[in-house]
Amino acid sequence: AGDAAAGKEKSAGCMACHGAEGKVKVPMYPNLAGQNALYLQHALQAYKKGERNGGQAEVMKAYVSGLSDADIADLAAYYAGLKP
C-alpha cells in the first residue's frame, strides 16, 4: 500500500481542483477525501493509461503523466485517509 505522508507531499498539484483537504471547490470535480485507496489508484492508472478521455480527463492526464506507480499509491493512501 502507499505511504500517506509521502502522498501528502506530492498532493500540491491536486489541491487546485480537489481542495486542500480533498474536499473539492469546483463541483464538477470529485471529492477525494475518504474515497477507497484501491479505487483512487485504479482511476489514476486509468488516466495514465489513456483509458479515460475527453473533457476533464485531458486535464487529469496531464497531471498524472509525471507520476510513478509509487506516487500514485502514495497519493491514493493520502486521500483515502482523509475524513470525508
Next chain:
Amino acid sequence: AGDAAAGKEKSAGCMACHGAEGKVKVPMYPNLAGQNALYLQHALQAYKKGERNGGQAEVMKAYVSGLSDADIADLAAYYAGLKP
C-alpha cells in the same frame, strides 16, 4: 438538477457494487455517498459516451447504456445527498 427520490428508485442496479447507502463493499469501486452531483453526472455521461474504457469501465458502460439523461441526473442527485 435531478430528483433524488426518483434517483433512489433507480439505484437498485448500483447497489451490488456501490453498496446500499453508496458506501462501497468492494474497495476497487468508489464510494458515491456525498460525492458532487455534477461530478457524478459527468462520470456517468463519460461512461455513456465511451470516454472511459478498459477494466471496470466496461462494467459501468453496460449499466449506464440504458440510462436517460434524466435518470443520470436523478441518480447523481440521490447519491450526492447521502451522508459520506
